[in-house]
Each structure stands twice: as C-alpha cells, then as structure tokens.
Amino acid sequence: MNNIVTPASIIEEARLFAKEHIRPYTTRFEENNGIPRSLINKMGEHGFLGAVFPPLYGGLGLDPIAYGQMTEEIGKACCSTRSVLTVHTSLVGQTILRFGTEEQRSYWLPLIASGKKIGAFALSEAETGSDAGSVKTSYINHEDEYAITGRKKWISLGHIADFFIVIASCKEKVTAFIVERDETVTSTPMQGLLANRAGHVAEITFNNTRIPAANILGKEGIGLSHIINTAMDYGRYSIAWAGLAIAQEALESMATYARQRTQFGQKIYKFQSIQQMISQAVVNVHAARCLCLKAGQMRSENHPDAVVETIVAKYHTSKTAMQIATDAVQLHGGNGCYNMYVPERLFREAKILEIIEGSSQVLQGIISEFGLKKYYTKAHE
Amino acid sequence: MNIAGKIREFIQENLVVWEDDISFSDTDNIFQLGFVNSLFAMKLLNFVEIEFDIKIENNEIELVNFSSVANMERLVKSKLMQAHE
Structure with a gap:
C-alpha cells in the first residue's frame, strides 16, 4: 500500500472525507447550531488542519495551490466546516507561523495541526x-x-x-x-x-x-500594520477558494437538476433560458478558478503582487458565488427555497463571502489603486 | 541595481498618488506623506526579506526602519553585515 502523502492524495482524501463525514450532515450541523468537536478532531487526524504548515510543526507542507484545492473540497460540502480552515488554520495558524517567536510556533502550531486546541x-x-x-x-x-x-x-x-x-x-x-x-x-x-x-x-x-x-x-504596536493585514491576507486567500467552492457546487447542482427536472413535457435543460444560466455559470467558474490558481502560484513564488491578486480572486469568486447560487435557487424554483436542496444553503452562505475578510466595497478601493498604477499609460509614450 | 535603488523602485511601483511629477527624496517619510496604502507596511516587510534574503526580527519591525529609502537601506545593510559576520 502506498502511504506517501502527495498534494493530490491529500486533496482526494479531503474529497472522500467530505463525502463521508461532512456532506450527509451539513443540515444537521446547522440545526444543532454547530459542527461537532469530534469532526474537527477528525480533520486534525487527517492532517487537514495543519496542511499548510511545515512538517517541523506537525504540518503537511502543502503549497498554496494544493491548500486552496483542499479548502475547495471541504468548502463544497459545508461552509461552516470550511471556516475551520479559514479561521483556525489560516487566520490563526499561518499568522503565528509568520510572526510568532520560535517558542510560540513550537508550542501552538502542533496543537493547531492536531486540533487539540482550537483557535479563533x-x-x-x-x-x-x-x-x-x-x-x-x-x-x-x-x-x-x-x-x-x-x-x-x-x-x-x-x-x-x-x-x-x-x-x-x-x-x-x-x-x-x-x-x-x-x-x-x-x-x-x-x-x-x-x-x-x-x-x-x-x-x-x-x-x-x-x-x-x-x-x-x-x-x-504592529497589530494593525502587520498582524491584521497579514492575517486578512491569509484569510482572503482561503475565502477566494471558499467562493470558488460555492460557485462550483452551485453549478453542479444546476447541471444535475436541469437534466433531471421535467416541465412542459421536457427536461428543463432544453429551455434556452436555462442554458443561458448554466453557460454563464460555467464561464464564471472557469474564470474564478483561473484567478485562484494565479493567486496561489504567485503566493508560491512570493511575488510582491500576490497580495493584490489574492484580493482580485477573493472579490471575483465571492461575487461569482453569489451570482451562481442565486441562479441555482432560481433554476430549482420552489425546491431552491427549501433546505432539502443544496442551493438554499449556498445562497445564504455566498452572501457572507462578499462581506468577510474585506468587504467587496473595501476591496474595490484597493483593486482600483492597483489598476490606476499598473494600467496607466502616458499618452504618446 | 544597488540596495537603495531596489527599494526606491519597489516604493515607486506601489505609490498611490497619481500626479505624473511626484517625487520623494531618500529621507522623505513615505508613510507620513501618504504615498502608500494600509497594506504597504506588510508588503514592504515581505519585499525586503525576500529581495535581500534576510530575516527581519520582530523587534526590528519599527516604523522608523521602514519609513524612508535611507532608513531601509541602513537596516538592510546592517542585516547583511550580520549575516556575513
């Protein structure tokens, strides 16, 4: 048996974990007002909680792209469970990894990776x-x-x-x-x-x-200038993939429902208005994925513009998630407004991503500054 | 390019003032002048560490060390000298 951990194997493990331990219980988690602590412990046992930390601190040493793809697998199944990665691993863990003393890193990161201590x-x-x-x-x-x-x-x-x-x-x-x-x-x-x-x-x-x-x-004294800004940067990268996760999940629900649902004597995918919704979703999901991968690649390279590309990705995927989740509700009709169907939850969860880790309005200011600088061409030059 | 030149170039790439004839001296405090946005302190720290392959310790993250081209050059040179001692 091959037990070598690779980025691809971790992502596949996350997909299977979500299928078995998260997806069937998502509605119940909401009704019970919380994901169980035992689920977080299991995520620790699988290495998900420290996936992006170096092995020295109990992590798997995943690169940013693989960490994002792992986040997507968890996020497709349940946004609240994905928030453990965003908050506990990224906002808290990665910030301690970046600015913690060696004593702080050695003490806290293994506890975070294992899930023995939960951070907020x-x-x-x-x-x-x-x-x-x-x-x-x-x-x-x-x-x-x-x-x-x-x-x-x-x-x-x-x-x-x-x-x-x-x-x-x-x-x-x-x-x-x-x-x-x-x-x-x-x-x-x-x-x-x-x-x-x-x-x-x-x-x-x-x-x-x-x-x-x-x-x-x-x-x-560096709480605002360095700690908050760094933590938000890690968090935004996680939320960028969280937005992609919702968008991808909503698209899959639309494609599946459109092929199964019959109205006026035919499957609804045959209606042009439905095809338009699905085609727009496909294009926007593909674009969102490109932005996430680009941000991840630039983060891997420590590119100076990785911060703003992460903002661009987060801005776009959160908007895209909201749009596709809205269309998914519409396509499902009454069933889209019912929590026995996935779009009802995705619709609610997508809105949150346009607000947290930098609201769309705050991020627009930063993206605008970036554009005014990068795309300025003096006339006649 | 020398250390000061690289730092100056990075600052210029991140200015958020839009007049064509904007300029600043090596001793101007770029934060007090409002030439950069709230993310810049973090970006600058990352840039200095990666570009010059040095580790800035927490106790060295003083605004004064990063406020001007000259101050950053002084910090980078002292870190490079420490690394070679």
Missing part, C-alpha cells in the same frame, strides 16, 4: 468592522504581563475556541496577543445568523484577562 481570531467588535484600527478592546501593561478588557463580536469558532488571537489597543498602539481561554473569558453564541450557523460564531468578553508579555504576537 478576535478582531471584530460591535462598532469595529472594516475599520480594524478602531478596536475598543483595550489593554494595559502590568510589569511583565498585560491585561485585556473588552467585548468582541462575530467571532467564528469563538464559542468553542481554546485560545484566541486578540486585537486590542492602548492609546495609539494596536497589538495582537495570544490569549488562552480562562475564567475571565466568556462567550455567548450568536443566534439568528443568515449563514455560518454551524460555525460557533460568538460574542467574546475579556474581563481583565491577564496574559504574559511573551504572548504578544509580533511586537507591541
């Missing part, structure tokens, strides 16, 4: 969304330790997280801390959400939570 990224607050530097959660310095007080909101995995990367401010400084849950940390699950209903989204309160100075991530 505690940035957003009731009044702090896109304007990340305006966090009200504050910290003060007590000799060789810090104390954090404040309330975070919209924190994916927040209710089950064992530790957090917390973004807090002190006067003009914004700093990131690695904070383990203790009795001063309380979480309240958020109900009534449009989507990510199984993602353990919570409000988190830190009440004079004491942490040693050694738990600063990076350096005091």
Whole structure:
C-alpha cells in the first residue's frame, strides 16, 4: 500500500472525507447550531488542519495551490466546516507561523495541526468592522504581563475556541496577543445568523484577562500594520477558494437538476433560458478558478503582487458565488427555497463571502489603486 | 541595481498618488506623506526579506526602519553585515 502523502492524495482524501463525514450532515450541523468537536478532531487526524504548515510543526507542507484545492473540497460540502480552515488554520495558524517567536510556533502550531486546541481570531467588535484600527478592546501593561478588557463580536469558532488571537489597543498602539481561554473569558453564541450557523460564531468578553508579555504576537504596536493585514491576507486567500467552492457546487447542482427536472413535457435543460444560466455559470467558474490558481502560484513564488491578486480572486469568486447560487435557487424554483436542496444553503452562505475578510466595497478601493498604477499609460509614450 | 535603488523602485511601483511629477527624496517619510496604502507596511516587510534574503526580527519591525529609502537601506545593510559576520 502506498502511504506517501502527495498534494493530490491529500486533496482526494479531503474529497472522500467530505463525502463521508461532512456532506450527509451539513443540515444537521446547522440545526444543532454547530459542527461537532469530534469532526474537527477528525480533520486534525487527517492532517487537514495543519496542511499548510511545515512538517517541523506537525504540518503537511502543502503549497498554496494544493491548500486552496483542499479548502475547495471541504468548502463544497459545508461552509461552516470550511471556516475551520479559514479561521483556525489560516487566520490563526499561518499568522503565528509568520510572526510568532520560535517558542510560540513550537508550542501552538502542533496543537493547531492536531486540533487539540482550537483557535479563533478576535478582531471584530460591535462598532469595529472594516475599520480594524478602531478596536475598543483595550489593554494595559502590568510589569511583565498585560491585561485585556473588552467585548468582541462575530467571532467564528469563538464559542468553542481554546485560545484566541486578540486585537486590542492602548492609546495609539494596536497589538495582537495570544490569549488562552480562562475564567475571565466568556462567550455567548450568536443566534439568528443568515449563514455560518454551524460555525460557533460568538460574542467574546475579556474581563481583565491577564496574559504574559511573551504572548504578544509580533511586537507591541504592529497589530494593525502587520498582524491584521497579514492575517486578512491569509484569510482572503482561503475565502477566494471558499467562493470558488460555492460557485462550483452551485453549478453542479444546476447541471444535475436541469437534466433531471421535467416541465412542459421536457427536461428543463432544453429551455434556452436555462442554458443561458448554466453557460454563464460555467464561464464564471472557469474564470474564478483561473484567478485562484494565479493567486496561489504567485503566493508560491512570493511575488510582491500576490497580495493584490489574492484580493482580485477573493472579490471575483465571492461575487461569482453569489451570482451562481442565486441562479441555482432560481433554476430549482420552489425546491431552491427549501433546505432539502443544496442551493438554499449556498445562497445564504455566498452572501457572507462578499462581506468577510474585506468587504467587496473595501476591496474595490484597493483593486482600483492597483489598476490606476499598473494600467496607466502616458499618452504618446 | 544597488540596495537603495531596489527599494526606491519597489516604493515607486506601489505609490498611490497619481500626479505624473511626484517625487520623494531618500529621507522623505513615505508613510507620513501618504504615498502608500494600509497594506504597504506588510508588503514592504515581505519585499525586503525576500529581495535581500534576510530575516527581519520582530523587534526590528519599527516604523522608523521602514519609513524612508535611507532608513531601509541602513537596516538592510546592517542585516547583511550580520549575516556575513
């Protein structure tokens, strides 16, 4: 038996894992208000949670493209389960890999890879969304330790997280801390959400939570300029593939339904209006995949424009996911509005991707700046 | 191209000001002048590490080290000297 782990074998393993352990239970996860901890543990056992970390830290050393393709396989089956990769592995794990001290990397990354500890990224607050530097959660310095007080909101995995990367401010400084849950940390699950209903989204309160100075991530004062921006870059890359996953899944549901559903005495794929929806979806999915692969390739090469190409990919795939999921609901008619059919969930989940990890409106500003620079041609030159 | 030239070229590729005749000296603070966007500090750190094959330690991520061409050149030169010691 060949047990050699290759990128292709991991992606196939993720597909089979999703088929067996995720896809049949997606609706139940939503009804139960959360994916089970046991599922996250299984993902750790298969190596998915540390797939992108170096083997030194318990990872598989996947390159960005293979990690994206693995994310797509999980994301096609369940967005909430995919959010574990986005948050726990990318936002938290990859940021610790990038800016953590050797002690922090050696301690946390194997725990993240195995799923023994679940991490969440505690940035957003009731009044702090896109304007990340305006966090009200504050910290003060007590000799060789810090104390954090404040309330975070919209924190994916927040209710089950064992530790957090917390973004807090002190006067003009914004700093990131690695904070383990203790009795001063309380979480309240958020109900009534449009989507990510199984993602353990919570409000988190830190009440004079004491942490040693050694738990600063990076350096005091670089929370906004480096930690948040880097974490969001990792997160956006994950969300780019998450958007592709929804778009691909919605397309497959449309193609399948169109060949099975009969109206007016014929299969509905024979109607030109249906063919138009499917053809647009095919073109947009293919384009979205190209953008994800391009961003992944540039990330592999450490290309200076990888950050903006990742933004372009995320912007496009989230828009594409929303469009194709909307068409999938339309094509399914009443069944598209019913949670026994996949498009109902994809439609809700797609909207989230246009908001998180940089809203489309914020990203438009960055893409516009890039275009004004890159595609400027002085007349007569 | 020398160190300062490479740094200057990277900054120019990432300027977010649109006048054709924009210019800055080696000692101008590009952040204070508003010449770059919020992502640039992160991009600049990645660029310096990859382009010059050096590792900037967390305690060296001071804005002052990255605020001008001259300051970055000084940091890169000191890191390269350390690497060869």
